[in-house]
Amino acid sequence: MSKVSVLVVDDAPFIRDLIKKGLRTLFPGIHVDEAVNGRKAQQTLSRERFDLILCDWEMPEMSGLELLTWCREQDALKTVPFIMVTSRGDKENVIQAIQAGVSDYIGKPFSNDQLSAKVRKALARAGKLEALAAAEPERSLSGGLPNDSLAALTGGKAEVIKRGAPMQSRPAPERTAPKAAPTGRGQGQLRLPDRQLDCVIKALSLKEALLVIKRGDVLPQVLESAVLDLEQGAGETARLNGYLHAIAALEPTPATEWLQLTFRFVDRDPQKLDYLSRLIARGSMQRHYVPGA
Template sequence: MKKIRLLTIDDDKFIRHLVLKTLRSQYSSFEVMEADNGRRGQAMLQRHSFDLVLCDWEMPEMNGLELLKWVRSEENLKDQPFILVTSLDSKDNVVQAVEAGVDDYIAKPFTPEQLFNKVMKQLIKSGRLTQEEAASLVRKERIAASGGAEVLAASKAPANKASKRQANSLKALLMQGEARAPAALRDLDRREALVLVKRSEVLPEIGSPVQLGLMTTDEDPPQKLSLKGYVASLQLAERNPNTDNLFVRVHFLKQDTETTEAFTQLLNSQA
């Protein structure tokens, strides 16, 4: 099978890792190169050829839309297959991306299945793979299948870093699909949260998209917000494989401006 080279551009290391793990688990001949902002991605596109570019929209130095416009203006890159990865899913953003010449886009949070399907669709559409080659791919390992194996029995519970005020004045809810589980907050900062949930109420997998709902309990009216994220790690709360208690570390994605401002205000109020 031919070698396929992809470039993933995202300032979030966790997302880059998720893309790499998803694609290589499906097809060992994927070669995935990484850049952590648009400017570095631009430099790599000038030095290397790629079968597909997966690029975040919101990045420092040069955002994804700016990079896409540059790609389409370059004679040797104007036909480069390009997918925008974004949490900006308003009609205006979609129109901007289409007008700039995007081949496809995928909204955060996405599942490994959604990512792989988008990638394969563009590789076939651009002629990098034939339908027959795509159909013959042997899927070595699914992230969804490996997630359960990555739940480790804890020798001790993760350190509780949340302040007493934070723990007492915030209620948390872990949401995955239709599942809703009350969550005991153990740690919270701008990048991630650690919560304790019941496995009988929700059982997420490594890499799966989730939302974390937060509500203050010491204000009237209470502050409420919902943060998009991915499951970064899972750990049993006790050295007992039958325990119902599970620690879930949620890595936050970029939020919209309103949510970001509300989250900053909430964190400041809990300091």
């Protein structure tokens, strides 16, 4: 087990997690603690000993530069390696940090390789590098360490696509030829409040009709009231009142051209029921159909 302890100071949980998981991936057994800002870091550093501090520059309550200045004023922390983790790279800020006693920089965003190099360099100067010897991670099959932020956050278990490698994609779904219009036991017309739809009668009972319509830009709605006109020639037409009880795709694909509607009758008019009975008995539209199924 490594005896090296590292304090990660950053007000952003994502960055703290990134650094912590990166360190634990690179150096199994390393002890990593965290602080949400400079003030909290002061409290932690006052009661615990650390071999390395990785600290953000911009934080509430106390900045990284202020924490660095305070550390260098403490006898116990004067020589502890202090790495500034920041996106600030302009000359003025670099000079400020150097004057305050910073050990090194690591810029955001960073890779695991960069994190490893900076940590090794800082611990080597402090004579702590040997303590990490027993904590070397196993090399990956590609011969290197995970080198991106995703790998750090996932403990090195993320799949990485190498440049130049052919991408593996899911096989494209088989294309099927457009199906012909559905056939049924008769034709009809479904009259909705705002439009009329031609339909194929797939099944008919005294309770409901199973209809097939062509899908349009505007889909019918469940519980929408409608009138079903059944024309069977010889001037016979039945106009049945009802509502749309169910709507489903006729085929198991989002791109289906046809919808299957269950149209429930609300009429209790004996004359209409008698007409339905004669249609069913005549067998002109009869099929094996379980009402309500």
